[in-house]
Amino acid sequence: MLQVSQIIAEKERFIEGLKKRKFPNAEATLAKAIELDEMRKSSQQSLDANLAEANAIAKEIGALMKQGQHAEADKIKIRTAELKAQSKDLAEKKEEVEKELQTLLYTIPNIPHISVPFGASEEDNEVVKLVGEMPVLPESALPHWELIKQYDIIDFDLGIKITGAGFPVFKGKGARLQRALVNFFLDEATAAGFGEVQPPILVNEASGIATGQLPDKEGQMYFVNNDNLYLIPTAEVPITNLYRDVILNEDQLPVKHAGFTPCFRREAGSWGAHVRGLNRLHQFDKVEIVQICKPEDSYKALDGMCNHVAGLLEKLGLHYRILRLCGVDIGFTSALTYDFEVFSGAQKKWLEVSSVSNFETYQANRLKLRYKDSDKKTQLLHTLNGSALALPRIIAAILENNQDEHGIRIPEVLIPYTGFDRI
RNA sequence: AGAGGAGUGGCAGAGUGGUCGAAUGCGGCGGUCUUGAAAACCGUUGUACUGAAAGGUACCGGGGGUUCGAAUCCCUCCUCCUCUGCCA
Known part of the structure; x- marks a missing residue:
């Protein structure tokens, strides 16, 4: 969530930024936020003045009672009745304005970083790096949804039986490959x-709001009605919320965490012929990296996280590219996002396997995540996160790209984890 | 899940209707003393909104209520502890 003080200080840049996102009525929306904030202040001031008078009278009554002057006390009580009624009105008005302001601020996305390109669609994402070679596969190469059947390593039909579409069952070497990747990713993250x-994978509403999934993407999360809990769409939510309502000391920074969790996404309305097999699931595994740092360090930290992700893909021998997302494709809460895509040889398409973002203070403002700087002033921190990595599409790419007449070759770095070199 | 008890500042812990944003101790910070350190002593030490400042307002687990006035009384929710039950 943006801070009104920021909006006032950098109005021009914010308007430009919102236009990059094709956010409608940028000027009017920001002006409205500033106006509501003014109203908030003035209603707060009237209420405070009112309460101050009531407090003064209450003290006076206390003093009179002590001296036994009950008649005198009763006399001033008349005024307090008026004040009470007024305070109630003023408080209601204040709450109304505050709520309206908050609702408005919830609708305003983060301001894109200066380097974020303008664009009309995902076609305009900027390719900033291309690494490796296109895999050369024989004509007979099969897409992963055929390979998994042939080798009996992932079973979609079984998942449909016990749960529903988009919940595959990993079996035998498939299960082992997935576990190997998780351990490999965690070991690499730890080394970095x-x-x-290991956070909970169900979270409460406050957590969803703080990292920005709520109220924006309510319908994308599974919700457990009986207990008012959401299944996490990414480990970003519980891990970042570890630091909700926290004031860190400068020497604790940067904070760096990695966590492996399953992720759950309803993906309502986003299904189609182009998302076969492992390309899109309701439940999938992911290792997430999260970093919290001082504002001046956050873009260096973002680069560091990108290098980490790039290193993973290189060790796995995958052909990949890095995209800098354009204004219309970048996530609601992000200021700058790099997507990592691997080439899936048999499908002949790029699959997104990681998204690394800097949220600047957008999440920190909702989280109330701050630190005491060298002047002992508390100020908001920057939060960042990225997938390192999401499993299913990595598996899809490995299966497709490493297939030959003898089966599927396991990348060298994974063999100590799988215990076999071929499926 | 049932019965009982409890939630107060960084921590411990007092406070059961007014002078309480809250005693006291510990910790933290600054200072005196010391070659230095420790001890001792003195001072200081929550967050947010608002204001140029002085100041004002709110916050004693969350929300609501009673009262001129609530940390203190009432309702409700949450969390923790003890006992009983159940369970990986």
């Missing part, structure tokens, strides 16, 4: 200084 955590 990301402290491992």
